[in-house]
Amino acid sequence: MSVLDAIGDTPLIRLTRITAGLAAEVHLKAEFLNPGGSVKDRAALAMVQAAEESGELLPGGVIVEGTSGNTGIGLAMIAAQRGYRALVVVPDKSSEEKIKTLRAYGAEVVITVGGVPREDPRHVSQVAARLAAETPGGWLAGQYDNPANPGAHLATTGPEIWRQTGRRITHFVAGIGTGGTISGAGAFLRKTGTVTIVGADPENSVYGGGDGSPYYVESIGHYVHPATDQDVWPQSYHPQVVDRIERVSDRESIEMTRRLAREEGILAGASTGTAVVAALRVAQGLHPGSLVVVLAPDSGRAYLSKYFDDGWLRRAGFPAPPAPGPLVGDVPATAPLLLAADATVRDLPARTGPDTVAILVLPRRGRPISDPAPGDVIGAVPLAATAGAAPDTPLTTFAQPPLPPVGINEPAIEALARTPPDTTRLAVLTDGRITGIVTRPSLTALTSNEPAS
Template sequence: MSVLDAIGETPLIPLTRVTAGIAAAVHLKAEFLNPGGSVKDRAALAMVRAAEESGELKPGGVIVEGTSGNTGIGLTIIAAQRGYRAVVVVPDKSSAEKLAILRAYGAEVIVTTGGVTRDDPRHVSQVAARLAAETPGGWLANQYDNPANPGAHYATTGPEIWRQTGGRVTHFVAGVGTGGTISGTGAYLREAGPVTIVGADPENSVYGGGDGSPYYVESIGHYVHPDTLEDVWPQSYHREVVDRIERVGDRESIEMTRRLAREEGLLVGASAGTAVVVALRVARELGPDGLVVVLAPDSGRAYLSKYFDDGWLRRTGFPAPPVPGPLVGDGPVTAPVLVPAAARVRDLTGATGVALLVLPRQGGLSPSPGDVVGSVPVDAVAGAAPDTPLAELAQPPLPTVGAGEAAAEAIGRTSADAGWLAVLTDGRIAGVVPRGALLTPGGTAR
């Protein structure tokens, strides 16, 4: 016996309070109870076993992976138990808790730039592939394209759900990240009986038809940089298995995540919040014979500094318990001047205030901070030739503050050199405000 024998056989937990008024039953598959705290333990173990059997991973070898954190944690636990080294590459948007957990298990953690094109050498997948190739004994797990990823769920997660429900499950709901969980589990359940497979996706993710812009829910969805030449989807995601995809905004996902903790006693990550929102939508369509199983991928303990932190919510513009004012949003917030990253000085003719250089996106959503590549005070272009690219005159993106954040806190954590601040509502830039407008005539926060 070892810790690896504790992977899988997670319980189904009926939801009882967030389901008020719904006739169908909704049961949550508690994957956060795996040893590494997430569903990714299953795929990690299956991928390592397959690599050992094929000879790709040899005794004393080095496991390398690019991940938002959870798969890396699972692989690092296995590495610790079986005597491998683990090198894990994560994007800079991953939570601090995930980095701390990886290091606690002995992983060498490489943090790289997120929000870049897949072919950028700084991309998580590029860095991981390079390190695996350069490291003696290195093996790249490659969860996005490794058939052992969906295979793990076809062999374990699907059969468990079918057995635990006595074959009564009518709908299965899961988020789509690498696609392995929903593809493998869904394939088994569809073969076992007439089960409808529903994907849960962030509103901006391209899986469900979003614009590919950044979002705040970790470990789910598919971001696409606008300069991407070819959008390559993971081979672990078998689209034909999924009957439909439902999109959920960041705000609704985060609010449900917090509700699950306070109303159901379930501390889970925001990707579980996304999936539960969808599960409840599905359940409302059903009668008392419906049984929806929703998979909760990971634990909220990996996100205590984010979704469960009231200060983080205020700073990013999401709803949070109120604080004494005045608040940032109480002031003279104005709409930002948005121009393409490739714009020129002549494009600011007649504009006032500050312009934000944004990556081009389709759709009418306000910009995500991750799509802003620079800022230009309009008065700073005076005298410049009309054909001058604004990128040559641009300053860094504006510091961000939340609309519901106390003005004093916003002043305290932003530089006095910042002329303007970008104001966030639900994580997106809803306006801009001169930093000085948050100060009283005496120079203190209003």
């Protein structure tokens, strides 16, 4: 028996405290108890086995994958056990813990920029494909389009849940990332004719009808850069399997993640928080004979520096335990002047003060430019710099770097300490979105109890 034999057969844990008042049972499928720490161990093993059988992956070969972290960890664990090299490409938004875990398994980690169009050569998928092609013996796992991904859950996850619930399950809830888990397990459970399949999706993800703008929950949803030529969905995701999708905000996801740890003793990642919020919505109004199973993809140990860190929450503008001293939110913020990245001098409002700064935002189809995420901001333009310019001059001509973001719940003294001292304005984040602008002198005055100049 090897460590790979420990993949699967994860337990169901009944949620008891956060489900108070609900008639239906809600059970959590604890996929974080797989040896690699996530549900992705199942897909990783199935993909490697299929590649070995087909001859795509030969002894001494190199497993290559682009991932937010969990699939790479599963593949790195398997590579270590079977004598392969692992070369894993991750975006720079992946948690520090995931990157360190990959390296602990001996994987070579390549970090690339996140938040770029799919066609960009720096995109995770493009970098991974190039490295696989250039590396002797390289095999690209390709979880997004590999049929072995949903196949793993059709063969294992779905049957386990059916057996563990004594065929009593009425609703299955899971997040949608590559789509493999919900597509495979959902397909098996759907065949019974008695189970409703519900997807949990970040509010901004396009799977559930969002605009594809950045969100803060890792390993779930579908982000689309505004400059992407064609939005291509993973072949591992089979939308016809899903009966409906529940959209969940970042705030709800993170708050539930922390509640699970402190009320249920379950340390899971924020994608679990997303799924549990959706599961509780599903359970509302169900009769006592109903049984909801919600899948928990990974462990919170991979996110201790993020969702469980009070400082991180405050910096991103999410609710956090009270901090000492005056907060950024104690200073009245001005509404930001938001303009599309392709705006010209002609688009500037007629009435603006000489000290006004415009924030240039990548436009998204069908969505007005409001409360943007920092990842959609390309720069800031002091309107004084545009004086005398021709009306058709692009504002990008005058663009400076984006305003440094500070959280509305962040202590003012901490915000001042970590932002450039020569920056006069700061973008205020509320729930991770830009909702206002404050001046550095006003924060300085707040911390020194002196009036701002």
